[in-house]
Amino acid sequence: xxxxxxxxxxxxxxxxxxxFDRMDWDSAYSTGEHDHYGFINEWPRYGALQGYIAAxxxxxxxxxVGCGVGNFRQAVPDALVARFVGxxxxxxxIAQANAKGWVRSEFHVGALPGLELGRFDxxxxxxxxxxxxxxxxxxxxxLELLAPDGxxxxxxxxxxxxxxxxxxxxxxxxxxxxxxxxxxxxRSKWQVACHANPAAKHPVAARIANNRLR
Numbered sequence: 001x002x003x004x005x006x007x008x009x010x011x012x013x014x015x016x017x018x019x020f021d022r023m024d025w026d027s028a029y030s031t032g033e034h035d036h037y038g039f040i041n042e043w044p045r046y047g048a049l050q051g052y053i054a055a056x057x058x059x060x061x062x063x064x065v066g067c068g069v070g071n072f073r074q075a076v077p078d079a080l081v082a083r084f085v086g087x088x089x090x091x092x093x094i095a096q097a098n099a100k101g102w103v104r105s106e107f108h109v110g111a112l113p114g115l116e117l118g119r120f121d122x123x124x125x126x127x128x129x130x131x132x133x134x135x136x137x138x139x140x141x142x143l144e145l146l147a148p149d150g151x152x153x154x155x156x157x158x159x160x161x162x163x164x165x166x167x168x169x170x171x172x173x174x175x176x177x178x179x180x181x182x183x184x185x186x187r188s189k190w191q192v193a194c195h196a197n198p199a200a201k202h203p204v205a206a207r208i209a210n211n212r213l214r
Contacts, residue, residue: 025090066128070097
């Protein structure tokens with residue numbers, strides 16, 4: 001609590017949590033360090049993310065930024081996928097994802113998604129925003145890729161200063177909904193959120209302004 005207060009009042013700088021080494025992704029995936037993202041305690045938050053996709057209605061064109069080995073693609077029913085694109089800086093993870101052979105799915109090595117990937121109905125940030133150096137740059141690019149009625153889905157583990165990530169999301173996009181997922185087995189907590197393009201005309205987003213239902 002003391003550290004959280006210090007970050008909130010700019011007495012302490014935000015620090016990347018969980019001891020991640022941003023420069024060693026390939027080694028981490030090669031040794032199985034990130035296998036836990038496929039464990040059962042992670043699946044409830046995948047379900048929350050997938051639930052937002054289902055609530056939007058119909059098959060969607062989805063971009064998964066920081067997709068790793070494709071765990072989230074495994075959680076999304078094929079019927080909800082018109083096209084699925086995953087990007088990740090780890091060549092090892094991308095090779096594993098492409099080897100899975102999911103339908104209408106492709107995975108590419110990269111960090112900042114390129115405009116050549118096309119337009120997307122949904123952009124997913126699944127447990128990766130806390131290792132991004134420049135969130136504003138990423139979110140500006142996301143707006144360039146997002147369809148006018150598109151949604152941004154995010155999952156962020158509870159950690160010191162995580163409110164700063166939510167503030168940046170809220171600054172660029174309109175929050176539609178958010179939920180907290182708690183795992184008693186590993187004593188972890190995640191905030192899963194759905195944001196809309198500010199220009200969204202989707203019926204759900206249209207009923208919401210300033211986080212209040214009309």
